[in-house]
Amino acid sequence: MKHFFYLHWQDASQALRKMLRQPLGSLLNLLMLAVAMSLPVSLYLTAGSVQHWVGKLTAAPQITLFMELSAEQADIAAVQSSLTSHPKVASFRFIGRDQALRDLEQRSGLSGVSQGLEGNPLPDAFVVTPKPAVTPDELDMLQKELSGLPMVEQSQFDAAWARRLHGLLDIAVKLAWFLAASFGVALVLITHNTIRMQILARQEEIEVAKLIGATDSFIRRPFLYHAFWVGALSTLCCWGLSTLFVHQAAPAINEFAGLYGENIHLAGLALPELGVLFGCSVLLCLLGARLAADHHLRKVRPH
Structure with a gap:
């Protein structure tokens, strides 16, 4: 058993010494792989921080239902009942006509504006918050459905930003998968080619x-x-490289988030994440080396 571990230790140390005897070539090869690896890693770190920031935002897609001015209490109760039982509605808030007028006076700073009016021109309204799992296309359908509720005169919903956000997140996820898959294939191919060249150079041995x-x-x-x-x-x-990216990009990202009154904390790789990255990289390199070695060892025959 000691001899077995000694042989593995000897092979591992010799492989490392061979790399160190060619420092420039080894460094360039490692940097090439590291740069390719840092692309999906940097996207992962940025997307993770942005998702955490988005998760803290209180703003959510909302549909505002304006009732007709002639709506009675029974009509309001019917809309409340429909919203309560709707499977795609997370919550809703009723804003009465009087409350809406008071809020308008406070926001505009025109206290007492209602005294110059013959009546309250504002309708009763419901502010509906859909469930987070509802997609932008489903939000459009939900708006049309809620517009047909009894005595609902108008519904208001800006789905453009939700659709853009959904599209950007979808692109980011697809790009991350594409980069990760491309890096995995590239790592296997590069290792395969490197080991193939080493085997050809040591074919006589x-x-x-x-x-x-x-x-x-x-x-x-x-x-x-x-x-x-x-x-x-x-x-x-x-x-x-990812740590350097975090150090350089964090101030710019925080400045951008500050425009919206938020703070994004761009963190580096945690130890578990680094462990997963380490394991995947080593396994992919071993896979490329094993494929190259098996392929050429089948061709090598002693004379």
Whole structure:
């Protein structure tokens, strides 16, 4: 057992020393992988912070139902009953005519404006908040449905911003998946090509090793450890780049959020997230190395 661990330690240390003997080439390769990795990571960090910010916003898509001036208490009760039982309505608030006029006076600073009027020109209204899971298309349908309630004269709802927000979030999610998938494929291909070149450069050495009875797993092991170090070190480089991104982008994002009276905290990768990134990178590199090694070892035959 000690001999088994010693062989693995020896292969791992030799693979690392070979990378260190070519510092410039190894550094450029690691930086290339780290930059490619930092793109989906940076998008993930930004999207996570923005989603947290959006989750704290009190503003939500709302539909305002204006009743007819001739609406009676029975009509208001019927609308309340319909809104209470509607499956897509999260909550609603009733604003009476008198309250609406008082709110108008307070907002405009024209106290006593109602004294110059023959009557209250404002209608009763319901402010309806749909459930968060309702999509923009469903919001349009909900508005049309609520407009048909008894004695509802008009409904008001600006769905444009909700549709834009939904579209941006959808694009961000698709872009994140695309970048992650592209990075995964690129990491496998780059590692595959690197290991293939190493195997071709050591083809005679591999043939001699096979002549003296070396197994494929013994020959493959140094290349797998090389791939392990590539995945591990590129992840650390990506962590540094993402930390630099957070440090540089946080002030600009906070300044933008300040225009809306909010504060966005752009945080770096947490330890669990870094662990997942580390594991995925190493596994993808090992996959590329294993595919390259198995493919070429089948072709290498001792003379």
